[in-house]
Amino acid sequence: MAKSKKSLVIVESPAKARTLANILGKDYEVRASVGHVRDLPKSQLGVDTEHDFAPRYIVPKEKREVVKALKEAAGKAGTVYLATDPDREGEAISWHLLEAMELDGAQPHRRVEFHEITAEAVRDAFNHPRDIDMRRVDAQQARRVLDRLVGYKVSPILWKKIRRGLSAGRVQSVALRMVVDRERKIEAFVAQEYWTIDARLAKQADADEQSFLARLVRLPGTKKAEIADGEHAERVAGELRGAAYSVADVRKREQLRRPSPPFTTSTLQQEASRRFGFSAKRAMAVAQQLYEGVNVPGEGQVGLITYMRTDSLNVAQSARDETRAYITRQYGSDFAPAQPRFYKTKSKGAQEAHEAIRPTSVFRDPSALRRAHALTSDQGKLYGLIWQRMVASQMADAVFDQVSVDIHATPSDAVGGQPAAPARGAPGNPYLLRATASHMRFPGFRQVYIEGRDTETDEDAESALPELTKDDALRLLGITPDQHFTEPPPRFTEATLVKALEENGIGRPSTYAPIMSTIQDRGYVRKEGRALRPEELGFVVNDMLVERFPAVVDVGFTARMEDELDDVANGERPWPPVVREFYDPLEEALAAAAEAPRVEEQTDEVCEKCGKPMVQRWGRFGQFLACTGFPECKNTRPIGEEAAQQPAATDETCDLCVAGMVIKRGRFGQFLACSRYPECKGSRPILKKIGVTCPKDGGDIVEKRSKRGKVFYGCANYPACDFTTWTRPLARPCPSCGGLAVAAGRGKAKCTQCGWQGEPEEDRELARASA
Secondary structure (H helix, E strand, C coil): CCCCCCEEEEECCHHHHHHHHHHHCCCEEEEECCCCCCECCCCCCCEECCCCCEECCECCHHHHHHHHHHHHHHHHCCCEEECCCCCHHHHHHHHHHHHHHCCCCCCCEEECCCCCCCHHHHHHHHHCCECCCHHHHHHHHHHHHHHHHHHHHHHHHHHHHCCCCCCCCCCHHHHHHHHHHHHHHHHHCCCCEEEEEEEEEEECCCCCCCCEEEEEEECCCCCCCCCCCHHHHHHHHHHHHCEEEEEEEEEEEEEEECCCCCECHHHHHHHHHHHHCCCHHHHHHHHHHHHHCEEECCCEEECCECCCCCCCCCCCHHHHHHHHHHHHHHHCHHHCCCCCCCCCCCCCCCCCCCCCECECCCCCCHHHHHHCCCCCHHHHHHHHHHHHHHHHHCCCCEEEEEEEEEEEEEEECCCCCCECCCCCCCCCCCEEEEEEEEEEEECHHHHCCCCCCCCCCCCCCCECCCCCCCCCEEEEEEEEEEEEECCCCCCCEHHHHHHHHHHCCCCCCCCHHHHHHHHHHCCCEEEECCEEEECHHHHHHHHHHHHHCCCCCCHHHHHHHHHHHHHHHCCCCCHHHHHHHHHHHHHHHHHHHHCCCCCCEEEEEECCCCCCEEEEEEECCEEEEEECCCCCCCCEEECHHHHHCCCEEEEEECCCCCCEEEEEEECCEEEEEECCCCCCCCEEECCEEEEEECCCCCCEEEEEECCCCCEEEEECCCCCCCCEECCCECCCCCCCCCCCEEEEECCEEEECCCCCEECCHHHHHHHHHHC
16 A cells, blocks of 8 residues: 655744644644745846736745755645745745745645644644635735835935935835924924922821822812913912812722733734833744744643734634633632623724734743743743733723812911912912822732833822811811923834834734834934934935825825725735836836935035035935035045044054054944054053942953953953953942942942942932932
8 A cells, every 4th residue: 555645834934843843743744934935036126017017026046945945845745735824924925835836736735824833723724724815915915016116216216315225115114204203393392381289188187197199280260270380389389378178079989990902913012112122023033933832841842822913802712711711710700700801903904813912822821831941031021921911801800999089278368367369360269189099999900910001100009098078177288389391292112103003004013023123224213212213314314205205105195005905905906006006106206306406415614625515415324525526526524423433643652663543443442543554553442441449459440341342340450450340340339348349230239249239329329319
């Protein structure tokens, strides 16, 4: 009897291949394509704009051996199963694999799709194979062609008009515009002064003085407390100091807080950024590892989460049931609501057949995986977050008791004790102050998870009030006027920019992380802490795109294009007309932009070689001055940071030839180099003193860098003194033994001699001064 042939299964990554092989067993050979095997050529447009934008795909040189090996394996196999990712990108990769491997009808081939790499999901997929969905392939092709047209048609204009090496992108340019527009709002913002007034009060009969704060919320005769300057604030505060206080109203109510739904791609990126400072790229890389599988002791290679590129909030019934069973067993029946929770996906283009991001089994507890050392630090953080969010999403509401107390303050005549006219407003009306308190009666989902926030809030802070009833008399303990200024809108972070893109219908789950990386890698945007701030180059590029290619960077137009790509994926329209709708106005804009002048700024500088005016232009390393007599005169001069990086003379002399030394910048920062270079190659580091003396010989401790660029600290008298430390020494000695104290992280210090640990003396003094 002839031995039956093995089936060939093709996936994108080796990690996914290992996990799948662990599930499928010996009757299947699982191979990885390592991503795409065909693409548009890099050296040319590769799109026939005259014939329905027909793309010309090639197998890149680096993928030819991969395709050859897959083709040979397919020839020996029975059936070829294409098990690429369950989205449009994955569908297109499967189609490209078929085309590149030249599989014809004689070779059985099927598409299998699963949203989690578990035994049950994989076997179900292989029991229900299907043909490739060409509607999804067409939607991906349309996106690829659109992106190529923008990249290869608009980018050369930026090269000619600004500088070489720049790029434009159909979605990245919209993201850049949002960052630039926000920055300009911040620059144009004019702060407005305002004041708040708080009163510390206690019940008249309360001997223990259980005090509480109440805030002024309404001036007499007005609807709110608008206090614009210090003079007005002090006048109001003066009247409040002499006022009589009483409780006007007490309102008590129960407040329910509901859990957030399980993660989508965008909400996962946002929360990973808030909690751990992960970039979108880092979050998705770690999520991919969790999806494709990790080695769990006792189980082998296991996929821990469902597919991580999704905008759906759907959850499989089996996962809901399992989660509710876990909640009841672990926390008790009170923590599981009577009915399972369902969440409605808001995104118009969301693929409802997909699921939200969730653990493949909630019984695979994060703490157990950590104890088994199955996860890296990043994997443990992200898996724990996904697990908590899923479990919390099926838990009961948190219940809070909220109390709101309105308080009347009636100013009195200082002599006669009669009510006085208020500082501003109708006579006879009291000031209104309000105090609120919140107490959590039942934690519900908060037992497991509390969602992070983009801005600070006191919503979750608990506060207490004494038992108060209407008409209770209160006594004043103090009045505190505080000056404030309105603040500009905050800069985008990666988290808030992803949120804004999603809310505006820009991009899709697979594009958020590449967008964040691209606008930073191109030098258009930089991170300051977590905030995204446009570079000068970002302003210049954005302004040219807005002026010359308004449709490319229009938020509404780009969102409509995304909707039309969804229509293609749903089979509602063919893809070439969608691309044509975008390309025709783009072509007109390209023709006009080609005639536009180069982006440059006039200056008062004159060329020292030919006497013609010089203009400010952009080059590879930033802005520079160029002669307007080019190409006859090619004189240029650096400006700004580049000029600052030119060698600067010093009083130091070279140890080798005694010539003067200059300051240069290298891979690890500035250093001293002989001015006779390259004839003399003498050099030495610039020693940066930190104001601390060496505990060994009393010399200066200086900041240095290792060969790998890592900062450390050592004695300036090296090699005579070999003292070094990786942690920054502090100026104040140890308060216990007088030895050298070093920074220990999280605002702490420790002694290198006696082991003392505590707060640095400088921090304590700063805290006292601030108080």
